[in-house]
Amino acid sequence: MRQKYLSPFWLPVYAFGIVIVAGACLLRLEDSLNGVSISFIDALFTATSAVCVTGLAVVDTPSTFSTTGRTVLMVLIQLGGLGIMTYSSLIFFLLRRRVSLTDKAAVGQVLLHDPSFDLGRFLTHMVIFTLCIELAGAAALMALIPQDMPWFHALFHAVSAFCNAGFALFSDSLMRWEGHAGVNLVFMLLIIAGGLGFSVMEESVLRIRGEIPALSRHTRIVLRTTLWLIFGGAACLFLAELHSGGSADMPTRVLQALFQSVTARTAGFNTVDIGGMANVSLLVMLFLMFVGGSPGSCAGGIKTTTLRALSAFVAAQLSGRRQTVVMERALDDATMNKAITLFIFAVLTVTGATLALSITESAGGALAQEKGMFLELLFESVSAFATVGLSTGVTPQLSDPGKLIVTALMFIGRIGPIWLLSALQRFQHEPKYRWPETQLPIG
Known part of the structure; x- marks a missing residue:
């Protein structure tokens, strides 16, 4: 039993939990606050949102936290973005500690589509690559808007954008730059890079340099699906x-639609008032948030590859094919079972959380008001589960039970449903027998 609790699948759960509690304690220190006080639940919510790179906030970040508190937030975001287990594995490698094959495989399942890889080389390149992108983004922001982005602000926003956290040091997020093409472009590039996955980024760079002859199927699927979601989502939001x-004006509207399409899948920044958007726009953003980014990235959601597998499965059923085909290759049963399980688990989790929030946040309210809150609470639940961080304005008004529900959602979304299910399945035993099979009328 002890070995099951210490299995590699449980290590990130413990690591994230410890860092979140430690971060909450640090955020409550007097030096971290601007002469105000916050409850432990608010500190725990904020720390979870930072470590889980979500961006939902129950307090106003710029007015609540001092430079020390903002530094704590930035460190928590960086740790969460790259993954606590990743840092631990890198430290063990640098100290020439032995990392077992089981640990290598566990890390590989999260960071790469192929679990067989050089752990040390990959992690070293990943950290260096991440720091270079964040520093380049910070330098670009300082050059574009030096009056609003001194070095600390620029670095904080670059880390927050690349790690897809969505935390901003401005009360209106990025709304003041809704029409600034340069600022929008820098943030979008950082968000997209952080949402692609480290293996995809590394492979793309090698392809550009000509060091590899072609991109892998995984990378091509991720890039194509990402482009379809970005531009398809932008077109839907623009029309809505x-x-x-x-x-x-029209150029600003186009820029707003494109930015919201990018940030809705991963980041949580906004250049428009989300609460003032049309219901159709919110439904489009719900879909984009639910999908999220790609495997091994800083983003949450069910991931682009899952969407591609499910869409191919539906297409196969409609055409009468027995095999699910993606880019001239059939997906095996294990992959499809995992994709369908992930989708069902995500839907049930979001549905359950929305129902729970409907109870905690509408207690004593008028019936008409309760009905009017449903879309907002659903939006909040999907945003938390997919670690996006966008809100229609519900987050600061959450009750303490509601804050705990959203905190749990962010934690589950950051750990990953598949990872969490794998950890729980370690306690289960495969039966040594098989039940007789039969058919059941469906539909």
Whole structure:
């Protein structure tokens, strides 16, 4: 039993939990606050949101936290973005400690589509690559808006964007730069890079340098699905908001739609008031948030590869094919079972959390008000589970039970449903027998 609790699948659960509690304690220190006090639940919520790179906030970040507190937040975001287990494995490698094959495989399942890889080389390149991208992003922001982005602000936002955290040091997030093409482009590039996955980024760089002849199927699937989601989502958001009024000119509207399409899948920044968007736009963003980024990235959600597998499965069923084909290759039963299980688990988790929030946040409220909150609470649940961080304005008004529900959602979303299910399955035993099979009328 002890070995099961110490299995590699449980290590990230413990690591994330310890860092979150430690971060909550640090955020409550007097030096971390701007002359105010916050409850432990608010500190725990904020620390979880930072470590789980979500960005949901129950307190105003710029006015609540001092430079020390903001530094703590940035460190928590960086740790969560790259993964606590990744850092631990890298430290063991640098100290020339022996990392077992089981640990290598466990790390590989999260960071790569192929569990057989050089752990030390990959982790070293990953950390260096991440730091270079974040420093380049910070330098670009300082050059574009030096009056609003001194070095610490620029570095904080670059780390937050690449790690897909969505924390901003401005109360209006990025709304003041809704029409600034340069600032929007820098943030979008950082968000997309952080949401692609480290293996995809590394392989893309090697392909650009000509060091490999072609991209792998995994990388091509991720890149194609990502492009379809970005531009398809932007087109839907642009059309949905076209007749919503407002004083923004057409180029700004296009930029707003593109930015919201990018940030909805992973990041949590916003250049428009999410609470003022049309219901159709919120539904589009719900879908984008639920999908999220790609495997091994800083993003949450069910991931782009899962969406591609499920869409291919539906297409196969409609066409009468027995095999699910993606890019001229059939997916095996294990892959499809994992994709369907992940989808069902995600839907049930979000549904259960939405129902729980409907109870905790509408207690004593009018019936009409309770009905009007459903979409907002569903949006909040999906945003927390997919570690996105966008909100229609519900987050600061959550009750303490509601904050704990959203905290649990962010934790599950960051650990990953498949990883969590794998950890729980370590306690189960495969039966030594088989039940007789039969058919059941469906539909």
